[in-house]
């Protein structure tokens with residue numbers, strides 16, 4: 661039924677559910693599995709920062725003013741304000757690598773044979789659609805929501821855009 665499955669992941673609870681379903685379907689159909697984490701750039705959100713800490717990435721502390729620097733944890737590498745944009749991009753790239761490789765390792769431990777983890781830069785929905793076309797996948801499994809903070813929404817903007825524009829079947833996991 662399916663031969664190659666793309667699972668875009670942002671490390672959210674919904675994306676983790678999508679990872680598990682993607683792995684399960686890959687096992688069921690003997691399909692290849694591709695995980696993708698898109699690096700959007702721009703400032704890190706607080707949820708993003710929390711995820712970075714959870715993953716234990718060594719990224720330094722982003723501080724604005726000298727007063728904030730004084731309150732940084734003892735011995736923590738402090739990133740001056742002028743370098744925040746660069747540091748945020750580097751942190752996001754590290755986080756994306758980690759999300760894709762963690763997902764790959766989990767799928768392998770479940771027995772999926774052909775699996776890879778990718779990252780891409782750019783606008784999230786567009787990057788997912790491009791990867792789906794480049795990788796020639798016939799199924800996308802993604803979360804209905806992600807890390808976004810707009811609690812009232814039932815479905816996130818990335819999920820909405822990808823499911824509307826994807827040329828293959830797209831499953832949105834609740």
Ligand SMILES: Nc1ncnc2c1ncn2[C@@H]1O[C@H](COP(=O)(O)OP(=O)(O)OP(=O)(O)O)[C@@H](O)[C@H]1O
Pocket residue numbers: 667668669670672674675678696697698699700784801802803804805806807808809810815816817818819820
């Ligand atoms: N940066 C990303 N890289 C890869 N996949 C992503 C990324 N962001 C979101 N996704 C995928 O899209 C799904 C839905 O997330 P989406 O971003 O649409 O919801 P949200 O974060 O709650 O809302 P919004 O971003 O519109 O505020 C996620 O579960 C994940 O599968």
Ligand SMILES: [Mg+2]
Pocket residue numbers: 806807808816818
């Ligand atoms: Mg989002």
